[in-house]
Amino acid sequence: MLPLDDRTAERIAEVIVDVGGPYERKGYDLEKLLARANWVQPPEYDGSPRVPWLAEQLIERKHASPEIERLLCRVCDPVEYDDGKVSADEFREVINSKLEAEQLVVSIVGGRPVLGELGADGDTHYSAPGDxxxxxxxxxxxxxxxxxxxxxxxxxxxxxxxxxxxxxxxxxxxxxxxxxxxxxxxxxxxxxxxxxxxxxxxxxxxxxxxxxxxxxxxxxxxxxxxxxxxxxxxxxxxxxxxxxxxxxxxxxxxxxxxxxxxxxxxxxxxxxxxxxxxxxx
The missing domain is CATH 1.20.120 (Four Helix Bundle (Hemerythrin (Met), subunit A))
Incomplete structure (x- = not known):
């Protein structure tokens, strides 16, 4: 559930940065990603280690639920990647594994990534945003x-x-x-x-x-x-x-x-x- 626990934010940051992986994001990539998720006054990357830096941004804005939700959805959005759905689906699978403890899940509904809640029955439920x-x-x-x-x-x-x-x-x-x-x-x-x-x-x-x-x-x-x-x-x-x-x-x-x-x-x-x-x- 939003707001995310700090440890979940750290795990999400690791996934997004993907150090040494095929989707590794540099500092300028992270700046652009946050801007495309329409964060209000998105931060400038300061040159420090990227995973702790991004985790810090997520934790600082943990109560800005719309920004966190848009970022989670943007990372899982096919429009974010050159190969579209292939990369988006890979990210969504890993992101959801980190969100499971929060009883949250990013699903594709009508072709768009949407953040929902995991019910006790294992199904995804959607409702009006709490904020x-x-x-x-x-x-x-x-x-x-x-x-x-x-x-x-x-x-x-x-x-x-x-x-x-x-x-x-x-x-x-x-x-x-x-x-x-x-x-x-x-x-x-x-x-x-x-x-x-x-x-x-x-x-x-x-x-x-x-x-x-x-x-x-x-x-x-x-x-x-x-x-x-x-x-x-x-x-x-x-x-x-x-x-x-x-x-x-x-x-x-x-x-x-x-x-x-x-x-x-x-x-x-x-x-x-x-x-x-x-x-x-």
């Missing part, structure tokens, strides 16, 4: 919007715990819709003033649907293709808010369905944090 409020504060300026999004997540949890799994999934989709809309309104003056440009006509920002928000976030480079595609799956589930769709399809959602929907949301959050400058960063 979601802090993460939203670094993305969104308006406090009322943050409170509204947090309330939606709270209500989603109530639905899940009471067995209202369809409503929980609808709530997850609604959270993503609100998050993306808030980002467009705060970060894109063109969309804020003129709406979303279309082939024939523009769409007012307050009329944009979740599909348009997801596609535009990808077009702007805010989220990667895999996150976009998997979020569309969540959007399809969210559409069961319409009774006709539910009667027609007769979905049988359960708790596993809800946790699986949180996985692409976590991937989306990681992408947003990597691509959008943090407030106050």
């Amino acid at each position: 979601l409020e802090k993460r939203l504060q670094r993305l969104i300026r308006d406090r009322a919007t943050i409170d509204g999004l947090l309330n939606r997540v709270h209500e989603t949890g109530l639905c899940e715990r009471s067995g209202a799994h369809t409503m929980a999934i609808i709530g997850i989709g609604s959270f993503v819709e609100g998050l993306l809309l808030a980002l467009f309104l705060e970060r894109d003056a063109q969309i804020r003033e003129h709406g979303f440009a279309g082939r024939k006509a523009s769409t007012r920002a307050d009329r944009a649907g979740l599909a348009l928000l997801i596609d535009t976030a990808h077009d702007k480079g805010w989220i990667q293709l895999d996150a976009k595609d998997f979020m569309h799956n969540v959007r399809e589930y969210r559409n069961f808010v319409h009774p006709a769709a539910e009667l027609r399809e007769k979905p049988k959602f359960d708790r596993d369905s809800v946790t699986l929907c949180w996985a692409p949301v976590r991937a989306l959050l990681n992408d947003l944090e990597e691509s959008i400058p943090a407030i106050g960063g």
Whole structure:
């Protein structure tokens, strides 16, 4: 569980640096890796032994859970390596062996690395990040919007715990819709003033649907293709808010369905944090 124990941080540092191994990272490689994981004010390598140096950085930021999570996922991300999935899978296997004691695991969900929790049953479980409020504060300026999004997540949890799994999934989709809309309104003056440009006509920002928000976030480079595609799956589930769709399809959602929907949301959050400058960063 985050925060990582100091000894786990030291083991993770050994894996990432890979001294004498085929994936050995030099000091400048470590600087670039931390920057690509979008650490706030990433440290400059000081020339000291690399493993203790990286371990020190991990331990110093142990309570900066989003940064640790993004780094763990980045190390296991195929985009980080020239040969893509081959190297990423090797790192993920070793990283997970070090994370097992923390009951954490990096899984590939919809093509993206996502940090989840290992349950007593050995299965991987996903949920809303425990530090979601802090993460939203670094993305969104308006406090009322943050409170509204947090309330939606709270209500989603109530639905899940009471067995209202369809409503929980609808709530997850609604959270993503609100998050993306808030980002467009705060970060894109063109969309804020003129709406979303279309082939024939523009769409007012307050009329944009979740599909348009997801596609535009990808077009702007805010989220990667895999996150976009998997979020569309969540959007399809969210559409069961319409009774006709539910009667027609007769979905049988359960708790596993809800946790699986949180996985692409976590991937989306990681992408947003990597691509959008943090407030106050």
